[in-house]
Amino acid sequence: MLKKSLVLMGVAAAFYAQAQDVSIIRNSIDVYSGSPMVGSAKFNAMGGANGALGGDANSLLTNPAGLGVAISGEVNGTLSISNYKNTSSFGGAAIDYNKTKGNLGNVGAVMTFQLMSESAWKFINIGVNFSSQSIDNYIETPGNSNIIYDFDAANNISSSYGGHAYSRSGYLTRTSLGVGANYNHALYIGAGLNFFNTSIDQYDTARFNSTANGAAEYFNKNETPFFERGSGFSASLGVIGKVGPMFRLGASIETPTFWEIDRSYDFYNDAVYGDDTAIENRRFTSPLKASVSAAFVPSKNFSLDVDYTLGLTKPKYKEYSGADVEINNFFKDNYKNLSELRIGAEYRLKQVRLRGGYSYASSPIDALTVSRFSNDGGISDASYSNLILSDRNALSFGIGYDFGSFYIDGSYQNISSKYTNPFMFGILDTANGINSAYYSSTRTIESDAYIVSDVKSVRNNFFLTLGWKF
Template identity: 75%
Template structure:
């Protein structure tokens, strides 16, 4: 095994990318800077908006002070059925692919301890929450017959197809404590333990112009595998302004990740084809959330959460790779903001819920060299490169059987972004290619192909719970 470090190269003043760095950038924001947002069916139906309402273990996903709102013990389990469809359009053609995944999405429990004293402290409650979500993602892009590579003097090929494939999961286990002071002030704290698994590949197909045959190529430093564990802590407070209004605030520390990774590399001048291993340390942004809730009566409640990243993603620098990534995030990353609105209406034992969430784009406008549909190369600026903003709509129903309850919800998440791929050039410092490889050829280019991707996620959740 050889310990290697990725060397990032600049395309323009605005955008760094080399080898797998587009994937590294995407995973940095999409996986390691986020956290599982799968809660109970009630939580998901209300778009994850509960920062000033609280009352159950899902408070640990937003504001741990919500644990202090609970007045009875509760245990729940949630089945998630998640559908993720990407449609990638390029050079006048489109490919769509759908992934369906069923899993245990959430388990939560709260134990309440009523303080039988004359003190103003009414309850001390303990909560545990487990949240799990699939991060599987597959983007297949059609080819372009005008995009021609000359492998040698007698063999030319046209671009046939590209596939970006990611398997894995992201899970978060949280434990916390919340307290109720005089039924007007609630405080809480939580500890969060995260685990991740990513198996990712990047392949391209080229078609021979002379024989019509097709050949598969793997990108340098792919497939790659990452196993990570992280830790964060959170603090929160909720205050009643009146019987009908509440305000909440929470702060979650950065997630401190330890990531073990391995990847394939090809045609190294010394080692040839081999596998490298390395370790990375990563710190996600510090996040703050403010919340407001309006509780008109026991029949209706409305909650609004606004979250903002206060710092930027950062890798511990072992070499040029991490330094270049940090430069990219320092210059071109925008602090993420998220708005969530959720409401619940009760009709006797029935529950009706709905919500909306918006997450901002993580990057400023980025300029890259790209292939046009005719095969020429030009520079173009994108305001939605790699990832973009997301909109989520949700609704759900529930029924309370006194001690037992059952909830169901549906969630639709949509996003459109520009997907760069197919670039790879020679690194002059070590003469190692970062392009696409087969056993017989290598493909090297200094420009991206860029497709338009529409991502739609349709998720269903079913929760069974018991109050005691």
């Protein structure tokens, strides 16, 4: 039974879960430590690999030195249509959920200034890029009547687990301004400033069904739903150099993103305030990132680029409270530094452009052992190498046509991942100020073990870009 289960999980995971929702971990890594990588259709078709190629405003997403490669001005806009499907499986049952959403995914512009002098400096270029993506993510898990909670054992009042849902909606945007310079068409340097904004509406809801008459009752985890509005900034530096006529090497570094987050949330059963809403401000620092790139350009008709990005630090909250200390300890003990590989290629056949790409991002969290409910309602330890988030694979391809001054590009991107989804851990320890239980209007559910489902996530994205060169 939920309330009488035993805590047998790893120390770091248990310590963190006492006070906060798992979705805080997911959002800290998935939203605040990531950055929008939705660029033009060309950029997306090539898997986001352009760190040693450059030439357009999307260089500000990877290596600002790429601005210096441009020899003509350009402006483009990209329509993004995104569909995601999550399948959450538990107890031999599964629930699918899919959603399609369209928005203006990217706008970019480069202005080139050719230096009319005898100097080896050929161009100084200015670029601006706006990137936006939906961060909507809904995970609904089926129920299991074998998992029972006793509200009043003496009077035989109990309910069985009927289902659970994590619901996140919102957006993440990145606006970048940068400058790039061209030295003798052999060395390119650049710098950029990046400004981020995000909006997150997050829910964590469980349903339990009465064992007496089947009536459904809904419970919210304490401090949910919560609503966050955040802004942040970072800076980036980069360089690209030609190594012979066919090869280029690039390197860039992006500072941590320094976030300020305003957060409101609902809380329940407080000794002083009862059920009410609270507001707080949080400060978060994402990892410092470094990238290296290599490109092979044997002719004007073919190019190949490989980028590798590594996180050099770990995410961290400013410690205003014990909850901030807990999550920082979790990241310190269990977070794995970001590692991402991107490969992209383009082939030109007269005015036609054919493109393809692939990217792989490693799992951001170490393997964890937790106490969890099995399908028969029993409790045992289980180890997971993909708890909360996992590695991610993205495959893409696209086609474009160059009319001269104008061009049109289209691309398709498939992103897939599989991870295990923990929920329903929640305890009430008023003596130590800990309250992570689940609440309905009249009842409370405590559990010191997780329910864990298996989630398969597939995202299919389509992009259409219209551009003008001048």
